[in-house]
Amino acid sequence: MSLAAGPGRGGGGGAQGQLPDEMKVVVEKHVAYIQSLDTRREELEYHLTEHLRISGIYWGLTALHLLGHPDALPRDGVLDFLFSCLHADGGFGAAPGHDPHMLYTVSSVQILAMVDGFDELEKRMKDGKLKVAKYIAGLQQPNGTFAGDEWGETDTRFLYCALNALSLLGFLPSQQADQPPLIDVPAATAYVKACQNFDGGFGTEPGAESHSGQVFTCCGALSITGELDSYLGEEGKDRLGAWLSERQLPSGGLNGRPEKLVDVCYSWWVMSSMAMIGRLHWIDKAKLTAFILQCQDPEEGGFADRPGDMVDVFHTVFGLAGLSLLGHPGLVEVDPA
């Protein structure tokens, strides 16, 4: 997910004036909720989730951008924290002292892109962008996929993460035509294609059941390499679109696999995949909008996985990104891939 280039639809909630209360995004409360997250050190949960800190900042910052309050977290503070997680090999850990990992390296690159911080990276580390790109590239396996770290767990999530981060850094082979390629793109896309199933969906590895999270990462990967349209074709898009559209349940929410519960985070993965293949009109957007808004905590801010559940920053960003993609007034536009 990245914020669309160019001016968004405003933000700040001005355009929401006409909506009934239950259809309004409580912008100020979400901003306050996100700002409060780093001040909760007296809660055990804060310490138990330190292994997610950088991703948490990425989710929070993206949410703030969507809400039209990009400066609600201080840029200097974010950058200082980010660089305190950077290792000499170019990888980022989740927090200071945590080992480097693909997931947090990608979150860091996404944060740097969002706050226009690549120059700062170069200042703090000589050839920093190249070093980070090389850390990511170094995790590619002979079969084209990517490991999360030196310990070797592979997953199509990491493959998408790698392509996404390299593209933001400007180090995809297609962006560096005069240089020897850092990664083997054909091997990576061949692996993605091998993860596709008869139902049009994708799994975590060849042979695994289709899952909407993996559909998102695989479509995202093919979209970054520019092959999504030609690879799927209209028939492929119809098949995948049908599988994705069946994720919508009568509540309006979307689930991740057949016969599972709806969840705001799946709403995002399903919906953005549908947008990438031009099939977003195959679900009921009004009902989905209403479902996501029911997951909002109108008192304290934040979104939960389902109505009435505890909010968290992860579901908050996916809820807001979903609403943005659905064209809800008052939010900045988002890019599905």
Added chain:
Amino acid sequence: MASHGIPRVSGTLVDKSEQAKEKERRQIERYKAAEAEVIDRIRVKDYSATTLQATSTLLAQNPEYYTIWNHRRLVLQDAIAKEPTRTQPDDDIDAADLTAARLANQTPAQHQIALLLTEDLAFLLPLLKQYPKCYWIWNHRAWLLATATQHLPTSSAVTLWQGEMGLVTKMLGMDSRNFHGWGYRRTAVAALEGLSGGDVSLVEPEFEYTTKMIRANLSNFSAWHNRGRLIPRLLVERQASSEDRRKLFDAEFELITTALYTDPYDQSLWFYHQYLMSTLDTGNKHSVSILEPCTHGDRVRYLEQEIESIREMLDGAEDCKYIYQALLEYSMRYLEMEVEAGNQKVTTAERKGWLEELRKIDPLREGRWNDLESKMKL
């Protein structure tokens, strides 16, 4: 930071009593102390049993802390690396262990490694039970098994992997859709087949396993999915004749049709039906083949048979959207098969009627039905 299914208490920032705050402060202190203990020891490369125990304490409280799993592996790697240098059995290894090693065809060093890894596998069991969806636990388990395969005699690795099959069967018994569980099961199967050097195939028992899982709960798409994945290899290994293949194909249709009669509102079943039908579809890049050869006549015949059979399902289930979806999808493919107009088993009026019903029952996907209408050129 990412929670699922935890009810919201009115106002998450409710004022806690001083007593509760104090309790939480102490919990945080204990947690930070346990964390510092591991980190300080690893910083000075103390890879002792005490450090291993310190990681256990911390991971039992927070199995999502991936860096600590990495630290744990450093300790284990160090212990493993030291074993082969121990040429003479020393005081650490008692006579019973030596006998056990000999019986298992292991060197004393291998026996110690096996004990170490087995102990770690046992440490993970209660954690997996408590956090069955935690990536890092499954990840560590896979690492232990890969390490065992690398260092131990094949027979010992096979024994360990067989234990994993037992474990994953138990896990899937508790949550039959667990994504990690099914993935790990495929890994275990591949490992056992690989370790046998190609002598052992688990395709038949795995196929049986999906039958068992489906019988227990029809709605288990994970099992249906795995079944569909196994069939092509099953047929090759059975050296199935074209007649055998047709028999299996027919048996699968019978199985799924019975299931559909039990619950036509279950998506999982319709996806398996789609899977069977996809094997007749030359336009699907990811379909497998069951019938061999599969002639034009076969395709027409099976499409007619299934359209007819699904049409009958409508009786008593007129409000079931999946039936209309299937009828429309399969009839579209059927009409592309260039069946002579006079012999066609589906009429345009009928297709229009199905689409109308579908629009009524399933307004959520109205946009899709509009596109389908133009695609069918009705």
